[in-house]
Amino acid sequence: MVDKSTVKIKVEHLNKKFGSLEVLKDISTEVYGGEVVCVIGPSGSGKSTFLRCLNRLEKASAGLIVVDGEEILSKQVNINHVREKIGMVFQHFNLFNNLNIIDNLTLAPVELGKCSREEATERAKKMLERVGLEDKANSFPSQLSGGQKQRVAIARALCMEPDIMLFDEPTSALDPEMVGEVLQVMKSLAADGMTMVIVTHEMGFAREVADRVIFMDGGYIVEEGTPQEVLLNPKEERTIDFLNKVL
Numbered sequence: 001m002v003d004k005s006t007v008k009i010k011v012e013h014l015n016k017k018f019g020s021l022e023v024l025k026d027i028s029t030e031v032y033g034g035e036v037v038c039v040i041g042p043s044g045s046g047k048s049t050f051l052r053c054l055n056r057l058e059k060a061s062a063g064l065i066v067v068d069g070e071e072i073l074s075k076q077v078n079i080n081h082v083r084e085k086i087g088m089v090f091q092h093f094n095l096f097n098n099l100n101i102i103d104n105l106t107l108a109p110v111e112l113g114k115c116s117r118e119e120a121t122e123r124a125k126k127m128l129e130r131v132g133l134e135d136k137a138n139s140f141p142s143q144l145s146g147g148q149k150q151r152v153a154i155a156r157a158l159c160m161e162p163d164i165m166l167f168d169e170p171t172s173a174l175d176p177e178m179v180g181e182v183l184q185v186m187k188s189l190a191a192d193g194m195t196m197v198i199v200t201h202e203m204g205f206a207r208e209v210a211d212r213v214i215f216m217d218g219g220y221i222v223e224e225g226t227p228q229e230v231l232l233n234p235k236e237e238r239t240i241d242f243l244n245k246v247l
């Protein structure tokens, strides 16, 4: 399903510093249309920062990032317009606890003037169905399990009709028995051709679903390739060490 004729994200010589701490060092890569890229690596290696630079939640210090043909670091770019095309799902759901599920899903599309409330509600119901939670429209986040909350967070991102989905350890905060239901939703998105960049420690998922795996360490992409190459036949010492610890 990877469409190599469409580059959705292009990153060239990306560098990110927090003060004097250099967290990303000369990152270059491309993500194609429909591609599923899993980013793995030890804690502190810069995975979250890399993901957050892609929608400018963090401002890159140097380099080039092009999303859907738009240079997002340029001063002229309308970053809100870019962000509408990029859905993001975090480890800790970030739902609005004072709003019921349907209101969580319609808030952004309505506030941003993307569509009418009626249209937003229609789409929200469809997206809830897609993640298997159509019966929870009127529930509040506190009434849902962690796995259900994360599926709502995915549905909420989908309500903006993004072109690209970014996931930062979406299952890391979940009890083990809830990991599967969230990965299942992500797998179905991948099968539908969504372009996805996923930071994850779920090596089984990466092996099964990823078109490409990126191994990061110390702010660098140390190794990237197919799951077969990176997870089963790693070349670099640091990749081998990491995999020995997590597998």
Ligand code: ADP
Pocket: 018, 021, 023, 041, 042, 043, 044, 045, 046, 047, 048, 049, 050
């Ligand atoms: P990972 O997601 O791979 O665990 P992060 O991208 O979260 O790594 O962090 C990479 C490095 O950047 C770490 O040393 C972390 O402490 C540092 N870092 C992350 N965010 C900030 C911030 N807002 N200010 C200062 N340092 C940060």
Ligand code: MG
Pocket: 047, 048, 049
């Ligand atoms: Mg992280």
